[in-house]
Amino acid sequence: MNKGGAGGIGRGPTAAAALAAAQKQKTLQQRVDNDIGTLVDSFKFIVNVARVNDQPVRNSHEALMMKMRASRMVQSADSLLKLVSELKQTTTLSRFSTLNDHVEQRTEELNQLADETDGMLARIGDDAAASLTELESHYYSSAIGMNQIDNIK
């Protein structure tokens, strides 16, 4: 989430976006608090009812409450996991500054690579031209060129 504008006050859509971001941040924090609180409370309860009572009815009641608390703990953990997924999705879609920096860096690298490739191609062309000239002169003055003419004759 782009938290840079979370507390800022801008004009027009920027202010609305900042307010929306702040509201969303608050909502997420509240969800986190609730889930963590549920986890802690449920765990406390489970630990506290470890004592065995004389009344079987009470023990049965506590057993039922323990199961209920355990399922609430798992639900809270699942809710936290979903919250983390939401944060990952938001990060994936909203980290513009990082992406822009990376794109610019990559563009610069590729432009440099393109320039180097162009230079390399030019050098290869020059080398090829020089090699062609040399090979031609060697060929026409060599025995192979002469043999070819003799074969034709």
Place this chain on the structure above:
Amino acid sequence: MDGNMEISVDKLPIKRLESIEENGAERFPNEVGYEERRLNLIHRIDFGWAVDREDSAKKHKKDTSATTTTSKDATKPWPWKSLVENLQAAHQELSVIIDLINTVEVNDAVTVAGMTRPKQLPNELLSDLAVSTATKLQCYRHLGKYFKQSAKGLEQQIAREARFYGALIRLQQNWKVKRHRMAATPGNEGFYIDLFDNSLYDPAASFRPSTMSTVWVEHDAAGMLAINLPQKAVRSLQFGFLCRNSDTAAIQASRIKAVGSDQDPAGECKKEPESDDDCVKNKHAILREVHRAIFDEQVFDLVNREAFNPSLGVNITGIRENYLELNLSQGASVFISLMPHKHEDRVADSADNQNSESALVRSEFFNDSNAKDRTKDPRKKSVFPNRVSCEIFLQQTFHEHVFVQAKKRTTSGGKMHSGQPTIDRSNLLGHFCMSLAHRIFSNKILRELDDLVSRVPYVHLISHPTWNSRTSSWTLSVDVPQSIIYASCQTQKSDKKAKTQFRTKVLVNDCIKVEGEGAPNVVGLFKGTSERICSINRYDCDLADLPMILLQQIASQIIRWLHAEALMVGIKANRDFLCLSFELEQGETLGLVAHVNPEDPLGCISWWLVMDDGFTEEGKLQSQISDTHNRKFLGHLSLDVLYSTLLDLVSLCSGGSNH
């Protein structure tokens, strides 16, 4: 009960006078208290019948036990007998108590205030506690299993999400990742990758987004990111030559591009479990192939549009779906088409297959025909340029002048790459076709030059790469051998040095231009005298006349060189177009004449020695071989032999003059 029913009647609940004393005082019975009244009522219940029954039962048992003493001695006692008897006794007592309670409640005189459990014994207390503890322990164990199971599931989910988002973030480094909220389903967050290039949006060009521009991202069975592409969606640009010329009846086959034999465009990580890095690399490769396919589609779209605009160098000879056939000016035709990427898709798509097969010949046939041509004449080469290089040139032309320019316009600050000259953006296809035609034409010229040079040993061919797609240049060079130069230095009397190198340049642009140096103006011969010399002669010609013109140029340069050498040794010689003549005594002339014949397989330039007795008409060329006494064929001489011949002629002329 014995059957005799006894009835007892309660006293009426009125105060009865118990006695009257003599003095008249009435005595009433004392008030009966609640407890006393209750006890009285209980005492009224006759338990005699129950007691009698019990006694009779005991008596019966004793009788039976007496009669079966012998059997009991034989059998063992039942171990649970005492427990049964105790339970029966307890049941009887409970029955009595229940009857008592019901009776007193019916009479509404006595109500049960409460019942107290009898105090438990210590062992009973401990056993109850143990049971409760065990129950609670079991409950905690169940909770523990439940937590472990849940933790395992959550860990797997975390791992799956970590893999998915890690791969997605890595893909996001190079591709645009977007999200469609409406398409979000359980297990699919609605992510997709947008391959459409917004910088190319041009109302004039109006590129339509390809169907492959949106690539949906999904989860596979392992939770990893997966990309699914529709079949037959990925197509690539194909280019090929069609030749109807009988001389070069080689039809180049196009190769079937493949993404990779072991690569699945569907994008699923099949076979062996790949690492996350390999999987992401695989996805990058697939997206790159799709991106390239989109580029090929855009190029084909542009080619189609430009083909129907009247422009120079573009003639459409055939058109079908995803197929375009163009005619070049050098007797060759080319086709451009969009073909599916994989061979299976190509076989399934019969229309495209028919187009390609009607335009193509099997590559084996091409290879065979090419091999046959080479065995017949090794010098004969195909005039068609490499198919792949043409395809790359087509793509590069459109990429450089459409896509890159579009992006530079949007950024408005990029630097211009130098190299190719500025090309009219509206006629890129014309430029491409004309470049191809030029390449074919220049290959034909090169073949002619190579053929010519191979038959004249002292002529060397020098290529000059121009790095221009529509300009080619060569030079035919004649170098005087070093031995001659050395010998000439030894014998020359003047300080002047003869030219030792003669060059003739061939430049191909829209036509063939020949530039020769130091030779008589060939064209000027038809207008004036042969003495008219220009430092550089330039003239245009066509392919058919090129060998003859070049040979004449070379032969005239040699004649000029020989003339200069003769002058250096002090002999007066006359130079004609292709003839160097020496004056002998009595007006006779001895001439060294060059004869050029491009069709001569032994050598293109041959030499004749001609004797002129002075009675023939001046300027008339002796082309008819009728009198063998006046001319002698010297053959295809090298420069060394020519120079020796020249010296012999010089000595002959000198000897004759001395006489």
